[in-house]
Amino acid sequence: MRSISIGLVVYFFIGRNLVKLICDYYLGISYTALFTYPYPIFFSPVAVVMTYFYIVRPLRKINYAMNQFKLGAFEERLDIKRNDEIGNIAETFNDLATRIQRMIRSERQMTSNMGHEIRTPLTRMTWHLNNIRDQVDVEKSIDFLEYEIQELANVSARMLKIAQIERAEFKPQLIDVNINELIYGVIDKTEGLAIENSCKVELVATSVIHAKTEPDLIEIAIDNIVHNAINYTVPNSVIKIILNNDTVNNFLEISVRDHGPGVPEEYLERIFKQFERVDQSRNNETGGTGLGLALCNSIATALGGAIKASNLYPGLEIRFRVPLNC
Ligand SMILES: Nc1ncnc2c1ncn2[C@@H]1O[C@H](COP(=O)(O)OP(=O)(O)O)[C@@H](O)[C@H]1O
Ligand SMILES: [Mg+2]
Known part of the structure; x- marks a missing residue:
């Protein structure tokens, strides 16, 4: 009616x-x-x-x-295909629904990953605590507990940073940055770890490069990439940080090359996802949280750039690219 x-x-x-x-x-x-x-x-x-x-x-x-x-x-979803206002409404609804569905799926995935990542160290911590209570390997158990607590703190700090950067209202604080100086700062900070692993980190740059960007974010990203390179490269090798700027296309590329085993081809994109590690165990000497490169990826995206990995046979190259002038 x-x-x-x-x-x-x-x-x-x-x-x-x-x-x-x-x-x-x-x-x-x-x-x-x-x-x-x-x-x-x-x-x-x-x-x-x-x-x-x-x-x-x-x-x-x-x-x-x-x-x-x-x-x-x-x-x-709506199966209305029309070239008029009703068709437009249907198309907008479908787009919106796809975006919301993707967001909800990734939030759920993250929550489930987080749960899994936290449960494993907590189980191990309970085990070490029981050892201490029973006076078995007390010193060793305390060391392990310290390590697990540090790892959990790392997970939470990185998750918080990723959440902060990926928030829609996040705006990078852009200032003029001397990129060469920033990289030398990262090399100084990682020198101790490099000496421990018998390798060296070097900057390769033909000129001094300035960029209008957020230095803190660039530093966090390069620091994570260099840490990985030091952890995976073979002893007595030199890790190279190569700077490249393209003023015509307005981009700055910082590439880090090591002499480690690289990653299997099917992992070249996956390593930038949260909690993805080629070696799933966190108990070997290189094992970390699997969040370092995910954080680098969020940073590159937030600054309007991108990050890529490629195998050098031998070694891995990570190319971190951001606009010279955001
Ligand atoms: N330079 C590298 N050489 C070989 N594998 C690497 C390198 N950098 C990263 N990877 C792989 O990518 C995974 C993810 O790296 P990342 O997100 O930094 O996590 P984490 O270092 O905490 O394990 C690592 O677990 C490792 O498998
Ligand atoms: Mg790492």
């Missing part, structure tokens, strides 16, 4: 003028002639049916899909 009344209203306010236009210009019959029997009897039901199929039914479909989505059916 409601659709019939909507149909009549639409007919009298829009359809009538349309019919008039079609009669006058295309059919060559007088519009007033339509009101003499039998035209009205024919046109009114046609307008009602057309309005129902072209307007009311798709609107009902849209309303149904939105309600389903509201109730948690995140896979709900």
Whole structure:
């Protein structure tokens, strides 16, 4: 009943003028002639049916899909393909639904990964605590406990940083940065670890490069990449940090090359995802949280750039690219 009344209203306010236009210009019959029997009897039901199929039914479909989505059916989509306002609404709904579904999926994935990552060290911590209580390997257990606590602190610090950077309202604080100086700072900070691993980190740059960017974020990213390089490179090797700036295309590239084993081809993209490690165990000497490169990826994206890994056979190259002038 409601659709019939909507149909009549639409007919009298829009359809009538349309019919008039079609009669006058295309059919060559007088519009007033339509009101003499039998035209009205024919046109009114046609307008009602057309309005129902072209307007009311798709609107009902849209309303149904939105309600389903509201109730948690995140896979709900509209199969309305039209080149008009209703088609636009359907397309916008589908885009929005896909984005929201992707966000919810990644949040769920992150929560489940977090749960798993935290449960494993907590189980090991309980085990070490029991050892201490039973006076078994006390010193060793305390060392392990210290290590596990530090790792958990690392996980939480990195997760918080990623969440902060990925927030929609996050705006980097851009200032003029001397990139060469910043890299020398990272080399100084990582010198102790490099000496421990019998390797050296060197900067290769043909000129002094300045960029308008956020130095803290660049430093965190390069520090993480260099830490990995030092951890994986073979002893007595030199890790090279190569600077490249392209003023025409407005980008700065910082590439870090080591002489380690590289990563299997299928991991070249995966290592930038949270908690992804080629070696899943965290108990060997190189094992970390699996969040370092994910953080670098978030930083590169937040600054409008990108990060990539490629194998050098031997070695791995990580290319961190950001705009010279954001
Ligand atoms: N320079 C490298 N050489 C070989 N493998 C690497 C290198 N850098 C990263 N990887 C691989 O990528 C994984 C993810 O790195 P990252 O996110 O920094 O996590 P983490 O260092 O905490 O394990 C590492 O566990 C390792 O498997
Ligand atoms: Mg790392």
